[in-house]
Amino acid sequence: MSGNYSIGVDLGGTNLRVAVMRQEGTLTETIALRTRLQEGRDTVVADMCEAVAALHLRQNGSGKCVGIGVGTPGPLELPAGILRRPPNLPGWDGFDVRRAIENRLNQPILLESDANVAALAELHFGAGKHFGVDSLCMLTLGTGVGNGIVLRGHVWQGANGMAGEAGHTTVVPDGLPCGCGSRGCLELYASATGLRRMALESIAAAAQPESALARLAHANVEFQARDVARLAEAGDAQAQAIFTEMGRCLGLTLAALINTLNLPLYVLGGGSAAAWSLFAPALYKEMHERAYVYRATEPTEAEKVARTPGKTHVAQAELGADSGILGAAYLPWVEVPAQGSSL
Amino acid sequence: MSGNYSIGVDLGGTNLRVAVMRQEGTLTETIALRTRLQEGRDTVVADMCEAVAALHLRQNGSGKCVGIGVGTPGPLELPAGILRRPPNLPGWDGFDVRRAIENRLNQPILLESDANVAALAELHFGAGKHFGVDSLCMLTLGTGVGNGIVLRGHVWQGANGMAGEAGHTTVVPDGLPCGCGSRGCLELYASATGLRRMALESIAAAAQPESALARLAHANVEFQARDVARLAEAGDAQAQAIFTEMGRCLGLTLAALINTLNLPLYVLGGGSAAAWSLFAPALYKEMHERAYVYRATEPTEAEKVARTPGKTHVAQAELGADSGILGAAYLPWVEVPAQGSSL
Numbered sequence: 092m093s094g095n096y097s098i099g100v101d102l103g104g105t106n107l108r109v110a111v112m113r114q115e116g117t118l119t120e121t122i123a124l125r126t127r128l129q130e131g132r133d134t135v136v137a138d139m140c141e142a143v144a145a146l147h148l149r150q151n152g153s154g155k156c157v158g159i160g161v162g163t164p165g166p167l168e169l170p171a172g173i174l175r176r177p178p179n180l181p182g183w184d185g186f187d188v189r190r191a192i193e194n195r196l197n198q199p200i201l202l203e204s205d206a207n208v209a210a211l212a213e214l215h216f217g218a219g220k221h222f223g224v225d226s227l228c229m230l231t232l233g234t235g236v237g238n239g240i241v242l243r244g245h246v247w248q249g250a251n252g253m254a255g256e257a258g259h260t261t262v263v264p265d266g267l268p269c270g271c272g273s274r275g276c277l278e279l280y281a282s283a284t285g286l287r288r289m290a291l292e293s294i295a296a297a298a299q300p301e302s303a304l305a306r307l308a309h310a311n312v313e314f315q316a317r318d319v320a321r322l323a324e325a326g327d328a329q330a331q332a333i334f335t336e337m338g339r340c341l342g343l344t345l346a347a348l349i350n351t352l353n354l355p356l357y358v359l360g361g362g363s364a365a366a367w368s369l370f371a372p373a374l375y376k377e378m379h380e381r382a383y384v385y386r387a388t389e390p391t392e393a394e395k396v397a398r399t400p401g402k403t404h405v406a407q408a409e410l411g412a413d414s415g416i417l418g419a420a421y422l423p424w425v426e427v428p429a430q431g432s433s434l
Numbered sequence: 435m436s437g438n439y440s441i442g443v444d445l446g447g448t449n450l451r452v453a454v455m456r457q458e459g460t461l462t463e464t465i466a467l468r469t470r471l472q473e474g475r476d477t478v479v480a481d482m483c484e485a486v487a488a489l490h491l492r493q494n495g496s497g498k499c500v501g502i503g504v505g506t507p508g509p510l511e512l513p514a515g516i517l518r519r520p521p522n523l524p525g526w527d528g529f530d531v532r533r534a535i536e537n538r539l540n541q542p543i544l545l546e547s548d549a550n551v552a553a554l555a556e557l558h559f560g561a562g563k564h565f566g567v568d569s570l571c572m573l574t575l576g577t578g579v580g581n582g583i584v585l586r587g588h589v590w591q592g593a594n595g596m597a598g599e600a601g602h603t604t605v606v607p608d609g610l611p612c613g614c615g616s617r618g619c620l621e622l623y624a625s626a627t628g629l630r631r632m633a634l635e636s637i638a639a640a641a642q643p644e645s646a647l648a649r650l651a652h653a654n655v656e657f658q659a660r661d662v663a664r665l666a667e668a669g670d671a672q673a674q675a676i677f678t679e680m681g682r683c684l685g686l687t688l689a690a691l692i693n694t695l696n697l698p699l700y701v702l703g704g705g706s707a708a709a710w711s712l713f714a715p716a717l718y719k720e721m722h723e724r725a726y727v728y729r730a731t732e733p734t735e736a737e738k739v740a741r742t743p744g745k746t747h748v749a750q751a752e753l754g755a756d757s758g759i760l761g762a763a764y765l766p767w768v769e770v771p772a773q774g775s776s777l
Contacts, residue, residue, distance in 0.1 A: 166730075224593075238694070240694070240695075242585070242590075247585075248696070249696020249697065250567075250696050250698040250731075250744075250746070251696055251731055251744060253696045253727045254694065254695050254696035256694065256696075256726070256727055257690070257693065259693050260690045260694065261686060261724055262607075264605075264606070264607070264686065272729065273689070273725070273726070274723075343604060343607065346604065346616070347690060348694070350600065350602050350603065351581070351598070351599065351600045351691070351694075352583075352590070352597050353591075353592025353593050353596045353597035353598075355593040380615070381616045382602070383599070383615050384596045384599055386615065387518065387594070388593075401594060
């Protein structure tokens, strides 16, 4: 990367981060702001562009800017750069975010969904580096289930920029309605929201109304997935069963991805991936039973955590919340501006 | 392609075809043989290589051979080129087919599974050309359900050459056992074998044992999927219900593929794809209900059959049984020999 640099923007519904990347994925300067959603989208774009300009100025005389990468919540239509009902950016439906940013900066940007930039960062600086692979599929288990796919080092955007919605794979054909319009999506069984709902359903259905899980839920108005995880870690069978179901549903989705794409690595990130030890046994069992491509490439216990060419790995993300800004800042090093760029 | 040529080999469990391709996918000379499986694999490889050599000789003085492409039944481990329990080549498990062919020809070959070369041919000369796309996913509805994926003009082999097993996507989580070791795979509901089984199950479960479908099955010891299709086309509700179930299962699998990969085209080939009019309504309904990426890119009725950029198309294959030899012969024009090549 010589003395050149890139600028990355990680736009979230709560936080806005802008950073300078030099050599090998190192962020040298960062501006972290609140996303002022209530002030309107023009204010948010202005905040972002001012931070970009400020960081540009501060690099004066030290290398050339190779580009600006921006990660935003999706769904994002690409190459156009238009947001389509983004659940985390209320009021931004139909907003041509690419044009708004490029007009204000007066230069083209590289734009991707946050799930895609996170996957790119994990490939180059996180789990993908650990396992020595050039392709991966990442599922981000947060409020929903995000997904990004990187093939041979490049984000796979799909024909309309809408690839990476594996969180809406059907795992229970007659399951509950999902916000996406379908039923029984993975997101309902592997997100923090889904885990909380499964816990409440388990309490309502239980023969013993006074279980430890029920007491925990009733005592805490802010009862969340992480409370269920804590109880499961302490050995509570009712709480553990919820993570077993989560692992089974994740395994079913990963089995289909493995049989279809035969990637060397599948990465699980987001807050609920921290419950790895609770759901991993059911996940591995389901993949083994469902995917013969997995059985043909299954690592031993020792190989599961180490670089092992020829094996299919499933691993936790390694970059945490930094994946968004790292991936956005890394975009200009691996991609060229899209033809849809409005400049 | 100037005056140069390639040679393609389509090795099947029954037929062996070897052909010369010049310019724009035109086959100029073809040798069609029976696959002498009962004589052993060395005989089959010898037959194949003799035909290749004969066609080489006949091109003498007219252009340069750009390469030899070979399509074989899978599963095929790549880049090594080793067959893994290929159901259509009994006795060939573990056979290093790449090495056997290359040693005899004394030159490197390009090797792919038959489903992959068929998908490549459909992209460049069939449905992909019709719809003007550079990527597609093809499902071949034959005795089983084969699958090949082509991304930006190139076959997606996956890390071990085992990509393209979407036929073993779970569509009925608690469904019947499948030969692959899983349960409820698409193949059990969308292959000719699966359609026949569903018809027999429907007869066994029917309140009226003397239905038209039952009479047809009992009168014909070779009762097959195409007999069910003929009855459904004549308006028989019991036979039609079987194709509705086939369409629903195909739609469920395509919905997951569309949400995950957002490809512009999904192609259905193989004998059972001819029942298109019987299963397509259920297929489109299921994709619409299951995949919000499909709803966001859904073509109108008129757009479903015409080149329409930005839309997600599902279409019948256009090349029929020629896709295997066309794709194999086209491989050398788009790919370079793999590092796994034994020479």
